[in-house]
Amino acid sequence: MRYSLVKRLKAQGFEPDTLEDFRQAQAILKGESQAFGTLVLGWPRNTSNAVDDLLVLLEEPGFHHLVVIVVSEEQDPARKSWVTRRPHSALLLWENIEEIPECITALNKLNAPQPNTNQDIDRASIKVLLVDDSPTVRVTYNRLLTGHGYQVETAASVREGYQKALDTPFDLAIIDYFMPEQTGDELCRLLRDDSRTAGVTTSILTGTYMDNVIQSSLGAGAVECMFKNEAQALFLARVDAMSRSVLDRRVIERESKHLEGLLNSVGDGVYGVDNRGRITFMNPLARSLLGFTEDDVVVGRDPHALFHHSFSDGTPKPSNRCFLSQSYQTGERLSDWHTLFWTQAGNSFPVEGTVYPVQIENDRQGSVVAFRDVTARHLMEEELRWQANHDALTKLLNRHYFEEELQKEVQRVSRSKNCSALLLIDLDQFKYINDTAGHAAGDELLIQVSHRLSNRLRSQDTLARLGGDEFALILRNLDRTQIQNAAESFRQMLANHSFCYGDMHYNINGSIGIAMIDADAESPGEVLAHADVAVHIAKEKGRNQTHLYSPENEHRRLMDRDLGWSNRLRAAIENDEFELVFQPVFPASQTLRDGDDPDPDACWDRLHDLAGPDQLQYEALLRLPGEHQELIPPGAFLNAAERFSLMPAIDRLVVEKVIALLAREPEAPVRNIAVNLSAQTMTDPELVDDITRLLIDYRVDPGRLSFEITETTAITNLDAAQQLITQLGSLGCTFALDDFGSGFSSFGQLKHLEVDYIKIDGLFIQGLVSDPMDRHVVLAITQIAHSLGKKTVAEFVETLDVMEAAHKCGVDYIQGHCVGPARRWSDIRGD
Incomplete structure (x- = not known):
C-alpha cells in the first residue's frame, strides 16, 4: 500500500x-x-x-x-x-x-494564513443559550464565548433550558447531548416544534463521536454537532458560522418586512368575478379608484357595464369585443394588459393589471382581477419622451430631434420643387457674459433668446438649441430672397434686445449662417456643414452679420481656413507650443454646503485643505496660446485637427507632458491626472506601446495616470475601447467614461467596459436643481454605476445648489467652475 x-x-x-x-x-x-x-x-x-x-x-x-x-x-x-x-x-x-x-x-x-472573515460578525448582537449539566463545562464555554463578544446565558437541564428559551429570545442554543434527565436532542425538538422558539438555531455539543448521536440530533433540528475535545478555534469557527447564518436571516427578514411594506403601499385595486362574469368582491382601494362608496352595491353586477364599457372617445364598447369580458367567461389568464376604466363620475383613467383564474380542486371558480391606475406613469412616459427631444434649459427642441427633422426636410424637398433653409445662430457676447457675470447669467440669456426666437417663428418652422449658445432654425417653403430677409429680421431682433442682469446691461448680437435646402442638398450633414461655414464667415466679417453659403465662393474660403489651422497646429506640435491647464476633481463628501463662501478661489482653498493627497485628482485640459498670449480652447481647432489626422500627435504630446510633470514632481499631492483621448488616437495600434515606453522612460507609477474617452467614442469603437482599457488597465492606469448619458444605448454596453469612473453628462448635472427628470436620470446612472463597482463624477457643477443636489444623488466626485476652475500647474503649486 x-x-x-x-x-x-x-x-x-x-x-x-x-x-x-x-x-x-x-x-x-x-x-x-x-x-x-x-x-x-x-x-x-x-x-x-x-x-x-x-x-x-x-x-x-x-x-x-x-x-x-x-x-x-x-x-x-x-x-x-x-x-x-x-x-x-x-x-x-x-x-x-x-x-x-x-x-x-x-x-x-x-x-496557509487566512484573512479574517469574521470581522463582519456583530457577535454582541447574538444571544447564546448554553445548556449542559456539568458546571465545569458551562463555566469553560461561557468564558470562551463571552470573551469573544457573545451574550451568553446558561442552563443545567433540558427543562431549564426550554423555560429560559420561552422567557428570553435567543439566536443560538448550544446543547449537551448526554444529560441525566433528558438528552439534548429532545430540547432541540421542543424548540423546533414550538412556534415561540422555532427561530432558535440549535446545535449539539458532545464529548463522544457516535453516529447515532449525530443522526438523532440532526433529525431533531440541530444544524451542527460539535465536540468537546476539539480545538477551541474550531468550536468558535462553528459558532461564528451559525451566527453568520443568523445575521443573514435577520437581513432577509428585514428585507422581507420592507418588501411587505412596499407591497402594502402599492396602489392596486382588486375585484373578483364568478364564471358568469359577475362581481363577487371588491377591495376598498378598487372602490376608491372607481368612485364607489362603501354603501354602493357592486357584488352581483357586471363589471363591463360598471367601469370598462367604453372606448377612449366615449363610444360604447360591445362586451364581445372586450378582452376582459371574454376572459371572465373563458377563464383565460391575462398578464400585463392595458385598458381604460371609467369612474362613476364619468372620467376615464388608464389601468394595467392581471386576470388570474381561480381553481379549487380542478374546478374553476371565477377569476381574480388586480389593476392599478397608471396615469402617473403615462405622464412620466410622456415627460420622458419630451425630455428626449427637448433641451432642459430653454425647453426648445434639442440637437437629436432637430437633426431628425432636418433629415425629413432634406428628403421632402428632394421630392418637390420647394425650397427651405437652415439658419444657424451663434450669440456673439455669450462667452463674455458667462465669464463676467457667471453661468447663471448665461443661462438666463439663453432662455430669453429662446423666447424671442420662438415668438417670431411660424407654425411650420422648427427651432432648436444645438448646444452652448448655438440655435438652429428650419424655415420651410421660402425663396432665397424671403430667406435672407427672414434671417436679417432675426439678426435685428437680437441686436435690438438689451439683456439686463443685476445692475449690468448688455447689448446682444448674433452671427447667422444660412444654408439652402433644395434639390441640390445631398444630405443633412452637408447642409449643417454649409451653415456652420456660413456662421464662421459671418463672424469673420465682423460679427452681428448674416451670411448665405454659396458653394462656388465658400469652398476656397473653407479650405484656406482649415489649411491655416493645419499649419498653425503642425507648428505648435513641432515647437511644443501647447499648454495644459488642470481642473480639480474633488470627493463629493468634502464639497461645500449652504453658508460656505461661493467664490471659486475660496472653494479651491477650502477643498484642497479638506482633501488629502490620495484623493486629489485633476483633468488635464489642452490650450493653444493665441497671438496675444490668450489661451485658445480646443473647440476652436479640434475639428481641423481631426480633419487633418493630427489628433494622435496632439494626444501623445499631452500624454508626455503629463507624464513628465508627474516625473518632475513625484511628491506632488495628487492621486492621478486624467488625459482625454480622441477616437483617432484610441484606434492607433501603436498607442499602448508608446504610453508604456513613456511610463518606463520617466519612471512614473501608471496608477497616477488616468485616461478619459467619451461615451460616443467608446460605443462606436467598442472593440478598440475594450482592448485599450484592458492593456493599459493591466499596467495600473485608470479609465473614465466621459459625457455619460448622452446616449442611453451605453447602459447596455457599460458592463463590457471595465472603466473606473463614470463622468455624467453636464446637461443632466446643470438641471439637477430645477428638473426632477434630470435628478432621476443622475440617480439611476449613479445606482447602476455603483452596482458595477464604478465611481461617478458630476461635471459642470457651477453652483452650490447643484453641488448639494449631486451629493444627495450619491455622486462620488464633483468637477466644475464652482469647486475649481482650470488653472496652470504653476498656479496650483503656488510657484
Whole structure:
C-alpha cells in the first residue's frame, strides 16, 4: 500500500520521504519539523507505545503547522476523535487513496494564513443559550464565548433550558447531548416544534463521536454537532458560522418586512368575478379608484357595464369585443394588459393589471382581477419622451430631434420643387457674459433668446438649441430672397434686445449662417456643414452679420481656413507650443454646503485643505496660446485637427507632458491626472506601446495616470475601447467614461467596459436643481454605476445648489467652475 501511495504522489509532482518505524518518525520530526509540510500516517491495526507517543507529539502546539493525513482501513470513533481534535488533519480510507494528492493540496491551502472573515460578525448582537449539566463545562464555554463578544446565558437541564428559551429570545442554543434527565436532542425538538422558539438555531455539543448521536440530533433540528475535545478555534469557527447564518436571516427578514411594506403601499385595486362574469368582491382601494362608496352595491353586477364599457372617445364598447369580458367567461389568464376604466363620475383613467383564474380542486371558480391606475406613469412616459427631444434649459427642441427633422426636410424637398433653409445662430457676447457675470447669467440669456426666437417663428418652422449658445432654425417653403430677409429680421431682433442682469446691461448680437435646402442638398450633414461655414464667415466679417453659403465662393474660403489651422497646429506640435491647464476633481463628501463662501478661489482653498493627497485628482485640459498670449480652447481647432489626422500627435504630446510633470514632481499631492483621448488616437495600434515606453522612460507609477474617452467614442469603437482599457488597465492606469448619458444605448454596453469612473453628462448635472427628470436620470446612472463597482463624477457643477443636489444623488466626485476652475500647474503649486 505504501508503494502504491508513493507512486501516485510522485506522479502528481510530490517528493515523498518514506519511513516504516514510528520511533524514527518521532525523532525526525523533533529535529526537523519545519522541513516537512505534510505527514501521511498509516494508522496501524494494533496500537503501541511508539504510535501513541507519535500521536501525542503531533497534538502539541509546536507541531500544529504540520498537515496530517491519517490513512486507515476503517473509521472508528478513536480515529475520528483524534482527527477532529487536531487542527489541519484529515482521515481517509485506504480504498480512497486516489484522493490523497488532492487532499494534501486542499489542506495545505487551508493551512496557509487566512484573512479574517469574521470581522463582519456583530457577535454582541447574538444571544447564546448554553445548556449542559456539568458546571465545569458551562463555566469553560461561557468564558470562551463571552470573551469573544457573545451574550451568553446558561442552563443545567433540558427543562431549564426550554423555560429560559420561552422567557428570553435567543439566536443560538448550544446543547449537551448526554444529560441525566433528558438528552439534548429532545430540547432541540421542543424548540423546533414550538412556534415561540422555532427561530432558535440549535446545535449539539458532545464529548463522544457516535453516529447515532449525530443522526438523532440532526433529525431533531440541530444544524451542527460539535465536540468537546476539539480545538477551541474550531468550536468558535462553528459558532461564528451559525451566527453568520443568523445575521443573514435577520437581513432577509428585514428585507422581507420592507418588501411587505412596499407591497402594502402599492396602489392596486382588486375585484373578483364568478364564471358568469359577475362581481363577487371588491377591495376598498378598487372602490376608491372607481368612485364607489362603501354603501354602493357592486357584488352581483357586471363589471363591463360598471367601469370598462367604453372606448377612449366615449363610444360604447360591445362586451364581445372586450378582452376582459371574454376572459371572465373563458377563464383565460391575462398578464400585463392595458385598458381604460371609467369612474362613476364619468372620467376615464388608464389601468394595467392581471386576470388570474381561480381553481379549487380542478374546478374553476371565477377569476381574480388586480389593476392599478397608471396615469402617473403615462405622464412620466410622456415627460420622458419630451425630455428626449427637448433641451432642459430653454425647453426648445434639442440637437437629436432637430437633426431628425432636418433629415425629413432634406428628403421632402428632394421630392418637390420647394425650397427651405437652415439658419444657424451663434450669440456673439455669450462667452463674455458667462465669464463676467457667471453661468447663471448665461443661462438666463439663453432662455430669453429662446423666447424671442420662438415668438417670431411660424407654425411650420422648427427651432432648436444645438448646444452652448448655438440655435438652429428650419424655415420651410421660402425663396432665397424671403430667406435672407427672414434671417436679417432675426439678426435685428437680437441686436435690438438689451439683456439686463443685476445692475449690468448688455447689448446682444448674433452671427447667422444660412444654408439652402433644395434639390441640390445631398444630405443633412452637408447642409449643417454649409451653415456652420456660413456662421464662421459671418463672424469673420465682423460679427452681428448674416451670411448665405454659396458653394462656388465658400469652398476656397473653407479650405484656406482649415489649411491655416493645419499649419498653425503642425507648428505648435513641432515647437511644443501647447499648454495644459488642470481642473480639480474633488470627493463629493468634502464639497461645500449652504453658508460656505461661493467664490471659486475660496472653494479651491477650502477643498484642497479638506482633501488629502490620495484623493486629489485633476483633468488635464489642452490650450493653444493665441497671438496675444490668450489661451485658445480646443473647440476652436479640434475639428481641423481631426480633419487633418493630427489628433494622435496632439494626444501623445499631452500624454508626455503629463507624464513628465508627474516625473518632475513625484511628491506632488495628487492621486492621478486624467488625459482625454480622441477616437483617432484610441484606434492607433501603436498607442499602448508608446504610453508604456513613456511610463518606463520617466519612471512614473501608471496608477497616477488616468485616461478619459467619451461615451460616443467608446460605443462606436467598442472593440478598440475594450482592448485599450484592458492593456493599459493591466499596467495600473485608470479609465473614465466621459459625457455619460448622452446616449442611453451605453447602459447596455457599460458592463463590457471595465472603466473606473463614470463622468455624467453636464446637461443632466446643470438641471439637477430645477428638473426632477434630470435628478432621476443622475440617480439611476449613479445606482447602476455603483452596482458595477464604478465611481461617478458630476461635471459642470457651477453652483452650490447643484453641488448639494449631486451629493444627495450619491455622486462620488464633483468637477466644475464652482469647486475649481482650470488653472496652470504653476498656479496650483503656488510657484
